[in-house]
Amino acid sequence: MSDKRLPGNTLASHKAGRTVASAPASIWRRTLEHRSFLAGSILTSLLAGMALLSLFWTPHNPTRINIRQRLASPSLEHWLGTDQFGRDILSIIMTGAQNSIMVGVVAVGIGLLFGVMLGLIAASAKGWVEELIMRVCDFMYAFPVILLAIMLVATLGSGAINAILAIGIFAIPTFARLARASANAIWSREFVLAAQAAGKSAIRITWEHILPNIVSVIVVQATVEFALAVLAEAALSYLGIGSQPPTPSWGRMLSEVQTLVFLNPWLAVYPGAAIAMTVLGLNLLGDGLRDVLDPRLVYKR
Amino acid sequence: MKFFLIKRLSTFAATLFAATLLTFFALEILPGDPALVILGVDAPDSAVAALREQLGLNRPVTERYIDWISHFLRGELGVSYTYSVPVSELLRERLAITIPLALMAMALSVVIAFSLGIYAATHHNRHGDVLVMGVSQLGISIPNFWLALMLILLFAVNLGWFASGGFPGWYAGWWPALKALILPAIALATVQGAILARFTRSATLETMREDYVRTARAKGLNRRQTLWRHVLRNAMISVVTVMGLQFANLLAGTIVVESVFALPGIGRLILQSIANRDVVVVRDIVTLLVAMVVIINLVVDLLYALIDPRLRSSDV
Amino acid sequence: MTLLTVDDLSVSLDTAQGRAQAVRDLSFDLGPGDTLGIVGESGCGKTMSALAILGLLPDNAVTTGAIRLNDRDLLNCTEAEWCDIRGNQIAMIFQEPMTSLNPVHPIGRQIMEGMFLHRALSKAQALEETIRLLETVGIQNAAERLKHYPHQLSGGQRQRVMIAIALANQPRLLIADEPTTAVDVTIQKQILGLINKLIDEFDMGLVLISHDLGVIAKLVERVIVMYGGVAVETGSVETIFSDPAHPYTCGLLSAIPRIDRSTHSRHKRLPTIPGVVPDLVDMPAGCTFSDRCSLATDTCRTVPPVPVVLSSHHQVACYHLDRARAQWQTGPR
Numbered sequence: 020m021s022d023k024r025l026p027g028n029t030l031a032s033h034k035a036g037r038t039v040a041s042a043p044a045s046i047w048r049r050t051l052e053h054r055s056f057l058a059g060s061i062l063t064s065l066l067a068g069m070a071l072l073s074l075f076w077t078p079h080n081p082t083r084i085n086i087r088q089r090l091a092s093p094s095l096e097h098w099l100g101t102d103q104f105g106r107d108i109l110s111i112i113m114t115g116a117q118n119s120i121m122v123g124v125v126a127v128g129i130g131l132l133f134g135v136m137l138g139l140i141a142a143s144a145k146g147w148v149e150e151l152i153m154r155v156c157d158f159m160y161a162f163p164v165i166l167l168a169i170m171l172v173a174t175l176g177s178g179a180i181n182a183i184l185a186i187g188i189f190a191i192p193t194f195a196r197l198a199r200a201s202a203n204a205i206w207s208r209e210f211v212l213a214a215q216a217a218g219k220s221a222i223r224i225t226w227e228h229i230l231p232n233i234v235s236v237i238v239v240q241a242t243v244e245f246a247l248a249v250l251a252e253a254a255l256s257y258l259g260i261g262s263q264p265p266t267p268s269w270g271r272m273l274s275e276v277q278t279l280v281f282l283n284p285w286l287a288v289y290p291g292a293a294i295a296m297t298v299l300g301l302n303l304l305g306d307g308l309r310d311v312l313d314p315r316l317v318y319k320r
Numbered sequence: 321m322k323f324f325l326i327k328r329l330s331t332f333a334a335t336l337f338a339a340t341l342l343t344f345f346a347l348e349i350l351p352g353d354p355a356l357v358i359l360g361v362d363a364p365d366s367a368v369a370a371l372r373e374q375l376g377l378n379r380p381v382t383e384r385y386i387d388w389i390s391h392f393l394r395g396e397l398g399v400s401y402t403y404s405v406p407v408s409e410l411l412r413e414r415l416a417i418t419i420p421l422a423l424m425a426m427a428l429s430v431v432i433a434f435s436l437g438i439y440a441a442t443h444h445n446r447h448g449d450v451l452v453m454g455v456s457q458l459g460i461s462i463p464n465f466w467l468a469l470m471l472i473l474l475f476a477v478n479l480g481w482f483a484s485g486g487f488p489g490w491y492a493g494w495w496p497a498l499k500a501l502i503l504p505a506i507a508l509a510t511v512q513g514a515i516l517a518r519f520t521r522s523a524t525l526e527t528m529r530e531d532y533v534r535t536a537r538a539k540g541l542n543r544r545q546t547l548w549r550h551v552l553r554n555a556m557i558s559v560v561t562v563m564g565l566q567f568a569n570l571l572a573g574t575i576v577v578e579s580v581f582a583l584p585g586i587g588r589l590i591l592q593s594i595a596n597r598d599v600v601v602v603r604d605i606v607t608l609l610v611a612m613v614v615i616i617n618l619v620v621d622l623l624y625a626l627i628d629p630r631l632r633s634s635d636v
Numbered sequence: 637m638t639l640l641t642v643d644d645l646s647v648s649l650d651t652a653q654g655r656a657q658a659v660r661d662l663s664f665d666l667g668p669g670d671t672l673g674i675v676g677e678s679g680c681g682k683t684m685s686a687l688a689i690l691g692l693l694p695d696n697a698v699t700t701g702a703i704r705l706n707d708r709d710l711l712n713c714t715e716a717e718w719c720d721i722r723g724n725q726i727a728m729i730f731q732e733p734m735t736s737l738n739p740v741h742p743i744g745r746q747i748m749e750g751m752f753l754h755r756a757l758s759k760a761q762a763l764e765e766t767i768r769l770l771e772t773v774g775i776q777n778a779a780e781r782l783k784h785y786p787h788q789l790s791g792g793q794r795q796r797v798m799i800a801i802a803l804a805n806q807p808r809l810l811i812a813d814e815p816t817t818a819v820d821v822t823i824q825k826q827i828l829g830l831i832n833k834l835i836d837e838f839d840m841g842l843v844l845i846s847h848d849l850g851v852i853a854k855l856v857e858r859v860i861v862m863y864g865g866v867a868v869e870t871g872s873v874e875t876i877f878s879d880p881a882h883p884y885t886c887g888l889l890s891a892i893p894r895i896d897r898s899t900h901s902r903h904k905r906l907p908t909i910p911g912v913v914p915d916l917v918d919m920p921a922g923c924t925f926s927d928r929c930s931l932a933t934d935t936c937r938t939v940p941p942v943p944v945v946l947s948s949h950h951q952v953a954c955y956h957l958d959r960a961r962a963q964w965q966t967g968p969r
């Protein structure tokens with residue numbers, strides 16, 4: 020943590036940062052020195068570790084109902100206590116991590132795949148194609164994720180798939196805009212102009228020059244979108260239009276215990292804290308990645 | 321300005337039109353018969369046929385769209401299948417909750433965002449700034465419905481200052497009604513305010529580095545005068561845009577938060593309609609909400625032109 | 637009587653790489669009506685020196701030495717006292733006219749703002765004065781123009797508005813930082829002529845900053861040549877142009893074709909000389925110019941030279957100025 024951020028050191032440090040931008044050694048140094056990156060990685064690994072562990076082992080069977088043990092306080096047996104059906108809360112939380120990760124991966128995958136594709140097409144085609152794609156993206160901003168999900172669920176019926184689809188579609192315009200903006204910047208660079216002059220096709224240039232150069236920006240955005248996806252899924256599950264029982268889900272846990280908070284407030288605290296920590300971790304990771312991958316931005320925030 | 325206005329208005333109209341097409345045809349192109357969706361696949365054929373007739377499904381699609389849209393524009397929405405009353409009637413009392421809630425939350429989040437964001441920017445890299453950034457990072461990460469639950473736990477269950485939910489209705493007097501909206505508004509505004517505070521901070525910081533800010537200081541203005549007269553108005557240009565985009569999220573947030581506080585607003589209506597498979601109501605409400613988002617963004621664009629003279633003049 | 641005294645002024649900037657010495661031991665003084673030019677390559681500390689005089693250095697700057705305006709010690713002023721001086725007694729024309737005006741305010745308001753701040757004027761008086769000022773700086777249709785926004789003005793007009801802002805309260809000292817970078821040659825001529833006329837008219841002291849030797853030659857009596865934050869040579873325009881003594885100054889001048897070397901030379905960019913400007917964080921221990929100087933010896937590299945007074949108005953910081961002058965006089969012309 021020797022890298023002390025000094026105020027207003029705009030010019031000098033800026034210039035220096037630019038020259039070392041791609042040296043691998045300094046990427047490592049920056050990585051280790053970056054506090055929010057570190058905190059974010061720890062929280063995110065914790066989430067991933069929890070999900071992974073729950074695939075093989077949980078303290079108890081997360082779906083086993085045990086009425087005699089219901090609403091138990093935290094104990095050695097049940098670290099976080101039990102819910103209204105006597106299920107072990109720690110086990111449900113651990114299994115719920117799987118759900119969040121699955122939703123995040125699939126939804127961000129959809130958004131990233133289609134969004135980046137559209138963005139790259141827009142940047143390389145220019146003209147009315149670009150205009151059209153971007154207008155459609157603007158248009159999609161008028162549909163918040165929850166409305167999108169409501170529309171899908173209203174027509175196709177409730178289910179985890181529709182919720183994930185809605186979250187994924189919601190992420191498309193963000194990725195598309197970002198990909199287009201970054202790709203446009205690369206398209207105007209000299210080495211691309213040279214490649215064009217050499218007669219390379221737009222598809223080849225996109226594949227060989229554009230894509231590799233925008234990967235880091237996309238990765239950063241994907242991290243942030245992952246966090247948004249976890250939040251959205253939790254909200255949808257809470258409303259009952261996300262993942263369905265018996266899949267353990269943090270959002271649904273909250274809706275199930277809502278009437279019980281008067282009896283045992285902690286029931287509502289754990290799942291919410293799990294969501295918040297996950298989202299916090301991913302956001303910090305995204306912030307950190309942005310700085311680590313693109314040092315030019317460090318001093319500009 | 322004229323060009324700007326025409327451009328904005330045409331985008332506005334096109335967006336609204338596309339939105340109605342989307343919500344309308346979502347029901348049409350998706351697999352299955354809307355009547356079947358409403359009644360469920362096990363419904364007897366006669367009931368399905370009756371409903372198809374009632375919904376006008378036997379007429380051509382374009383005719384039905386035009387019919388729907390012209391009624392929609394006149395404020396005559398469809399008839400709810402479950403409630404058997406016009407949707408517009410259902411909506412009126414619901415909107416009387418949702419709109420004040422959204423406005424309260426917006427106002428509150430702007431107050432939070434501006435005070436924290438500007439404070440942090442003027443205390444850049446000092447303890448206050450770091451604290452604000454940390455708190456706002458946390459604020460962004462908290463699900464609003466969970467925050468709502470926690471607020472209920474603290475202020476309703478433990479302190480007993482507020483009711484834990486429900487709405488007395490506006491006829492119960494404006495204070496009891498408003499009081500029922502305070503906790504929901506706080507829950508909504510905290511998250512929105514945290515996002516907006518970060519934008520406000522970075523926009524202010526960025527503007528403070530502008531050359532014209534230095535010019536202002538060179539005239540002899542002190543830091544505070546410079547901030548108010550030169551920095552903020554310019555910083556607002558980008559903040560206002562974000563505010564418009566945030567409104568969509570805020571509206572979506574009200575759906576969730578209304579559900580936590582058992583407020584009989586739009587959010588509850590839409591969720592009940594989904595449970596009842598009342599597709600007509602869902603479609604109309606979604607269209608209405610999207611229209612609200614689009615309108616707010618138009619307002620923001622016009623506001624933008626008010627702040628930024630570069631958009632107003634004829635030579636742009 | 638002196639207007640401005642700068643005594644051993646040093647400015648350093650804290651950066652992530654360490655402490656950068658932007659200005660080192662700068663000293664000069666200026667009487668009312670005097671004109672001083674500061675010339676040097678980009679990044680040599682010209683703007684930093686000017687900002688120090690205005691008390692507007694970035695937050696990460698540390699200033700030492702003394703700056704006195706009419707025998708008042710500026711570096712010990714409170715912020716309120718500074719605000720009273722800025723725009724009132726000292727005014728500055730900034731380097732970037734395109735970005736130095738606030739895009740959301742009409743220019744009239746931006747000019748009047750400074751007037752209201754330092755003088756008790758009625759709105760009508762300020763308006764009248766602003767119109768007169770705009771006419772003085774050569775903007776036609778002033779009454780109409782002052783309602784315009786910066787984006788409706790050309791670069792040259794904006795530069796004139798910047799000058800009007802600076803002159804709003806008839807300051808005792810005017811600092812002009814590259815007042816002609818953003819404009820073409822014709823406008824440049826007009827603006828320089830304007831500044832020249834105004835300093836005569838208002839009897840102001842002028843500090844003119846430029847990379848442009850031609851501009852300097854045309855407008856000022858005395859010149860400071862800066863290199864790496866240090867004033868390497870100070871003297872009257874005639875001395876500097878005809879009898880330079882510092883190897884850096886000689887290098888600058890010999891890079892200009894002879895025809896341009898007279899004080900009547902036309903617009904000429906500062907020529908490049910081999911090598912790069914030293915890293916401000918890691919400066920040579922001795923003379924700042926030593927890693928580019930062909931005459932450098934071990935002494936040069938280890939001990940910084942102190943300024944030698946050659947004549948009443950000619951000072952040079954160099955160990956080997958005899959050799960430098962000899963080389964200059966015999967060198968290819």
Ligand SMILES: Nc1ncnc2c1ncn2[C@@H]1O[C@H](COP(=O)(O)OP(=O)(O)OP(=O)(O)O)[C@@H](O)[C@H]1O
Nearest residue numbers: 028029030031649658678679680681682683684694
């Ligand atoms: N905020 C800052 N933090 C750190 N270093 C800075 C800062 N601003 C300027 N510098 C550095 O200080 C040095 C002096 O800058 P200055 O602006 O005085 O140069 P200049 O002579 O005016 O150059 P130019 O002719 O390009 O305007 C430069 O090397 C610059 O990189």
Ligand code: SF4
Nearest residue numbers: 923926929936954955
């Ligand atoms: S002191 Fe030495 S290095 Fe510096 S300018 Fe003179 S001769 Fe060159």
Ligand SMILES: [Mg+2]
Nearest residue numbers: 682683731813
């Ligand atoms: Mg400069």
